[in-house]
Amino acid sequence: MGLTVISRSNPLSVASNQLRILGASGGHPRFEEKLAAAGLPPLHAAGITVFQINVGKLCNQTCHHCHVDAGPNRRESMSRETAEACLGALAQTDIPTVDITGGAPELNSNFRWLTEQAHALGRHVMDRCNLTVLLLAGQADLADFLARHRVEVIASLPYFRGAQTDAQRGDGVFDKSIEALRRLNALGYGKDGSGLLLNLVFNPVGAFLPPKQAAIEAQFKRELARRHGIAFNRLYTITNMPISRFLEFLLASGNYEGYMQRLANAFNPAAAENVMCRNTISIGWDGQLYDCDFNQMLELTTNHGAPVHVRDFDFAALARRRIVTGNHCYGCTAGAGSSCGGATL
Amino acid sequence: METYYHPHDLAKFAEMGKGNKELWEKFSAYYAAVFAEGALTEREKALIALGVAHAVQCPYCIDAYTQACLEKGSNVEEMTEAVHVACAIRGGASLVHGVQMRNVADKLSM
Numbered sequence: 001m002g003l004t005v006i007s008r009s010n011p012l013s014v015a016s017n018q019l020r021i022l023g024a025s026g027g028h029p030r031f032e033e034k035l036a037a038a039g040l041p042p043l044h045a046a047g048i049t050v051f052q053i054n055v056g057k058l059c060n061q062t063c064h065h066c067h068v069d070a071g072p073n074r075r076e077s078m079s080r081e082t083a084e085a086c087l088g089a090l091a092q093t094d095i096p097t098v099d100i101t102g103g104a105p106e107l108n109s110n111f112r113w114l115t116e117q118a119h120a121l122g123r124h125v126m127d128r129c130n131l132t133v134l135l136l137a138g139q140a141d142l143a144d145f146l147a148r149h150r151v152e153v154i155a156s157l158p159y160f161r162g163a164q165t166d167a168q169r170g171d172g173v174f175d176k177s178i179e180a181l182r183r184l185n186a187l188g189y190g191k192d193g194s195g196l197l198l199n200l201v202f203n204p205v206g207a208f209l210p211p212k213q214a215a216i217e218a219q220f221k222r223e224l225a226r227r228h229g230i231a232f233n234r235l236y237t238i239t240n241m242p243i244s245r246f247l248e249f250l251l252a253s254g255n256y257e258g259y260m261q262r263l264a265n266a267f268n269p270a271a272a273e274n275v276m277c278r279n280t281i282s283i284g285w286d287g288q289l290y291d292c293d294f295n296q297m298l299e300l301t302t303n304h305g306a307p308v309h310v311r312d313f314d315f316a317a318l319a320r321r322r323i324v325t326g327n328h329c330y331g332c333t334a335g336a337g338s339s340c341g342g343a344t345l
Numbered sequence: 346m347e348t349y350y351h352p353h354d355l356a357k358f359a360e361m362g363k364g365n366k367e368l369w370e371k372f373s374a375y376y377a378a379v380f381a382e383g384a385l386t387e388r389e390k391a392l393i394a395l396g397v398a399h400a401v402q403c404p405y406c407i408d409a410y411t412q413a414c415l416e417k418g419s420n421v422e423e424m425t426e427a428v429h430v431a432c433a434i435r436g437g438a439s440l441v442h443g444v445q446m447r448n449v450a451d452k453l454s455m
Binding site: 159161162164204206208209210211212215216219 | 386387388412415416417418420422
């Protein structure tokens, strides 16, 4: 498995270096110009229905496409104090969904407390799970914990075959992921009538766009059932974002300009109107506020007069804030659109 | 190095409409209809196109349909089999003409 960008002292570990690359003209218009040319105003939030908490960058995997640059050596991790501030902000609102991500969010010492508290507040909790974390020593009861709190599991699995999955996520990850999925299925996850939602995430294993969501979901359902007897609810296609380790791959493989051109050519105004940042607030491990997890990794905090830290959370102001955009936003507006909940069209 | 084929020329395909707009538009509409989901899925049609691209040895088509196959969810194993199908048909087409050779030879020979 590869190392994180930051541990290799790669210049891409500095957000401003990534922004400089993304901001340079690559034969495509700036994202904001593309919006304007399509007759769309600058993006603004239209409420907040998802309270997404990134609890840190620690992960037991080092996937090649990771926009977080997460890995075993990362130490950024949300404290109890910040987790309490998140819960305090959440409690002031009626935001129905809490989406917990990382890194491997389950490795944060406050993950279970955060989940219990959000569940007690009557909110729907989602866990963005890399699957292999369920097999780690010390996490033997994790699947039971998730089921007990009716947590929706959003699990990464880029393909139904080992070669492709391991090429993106590391050697041996596919076999472990299948074992983890079997454990979840055994608890009722992904089974009709259980109410325990198990949704998979498909990321392309390379510099190309994802397939149509419905088509690849049908293929995954057929193949995972046939090959491994595994069931799941939905499959979400997510476009790889030209950030951090995926940006490094694009540059090193000579695919950067072609990929950005592909994203820009596939710009879809309807997808732009449905981007997830318009109904999401993203909170970083240190309590900073962002329009999305991608902006978070580029260190682009909320702006245009909106609060920038969870301790100053102001629902009314944030729910109508202007979104901070850049050329990486082409990743969410290409084709059928892309979001943490899959295609948006 | 000068060559007849340039990858960036693929993006100029639509310039063929400048010579005859009506025919280009008819071709484009037909092309889009052919590759739309029908009795065959878009994924299956892209795999067929990839095989044909190799049979006609069109580098533009190979470039475009390799990407299309990946973007429709196919994997390299499936795509390799599609190329072998093209190869088998091309090779078989040569070999089956050996029957003509045998017919002629039988006629001419004592």
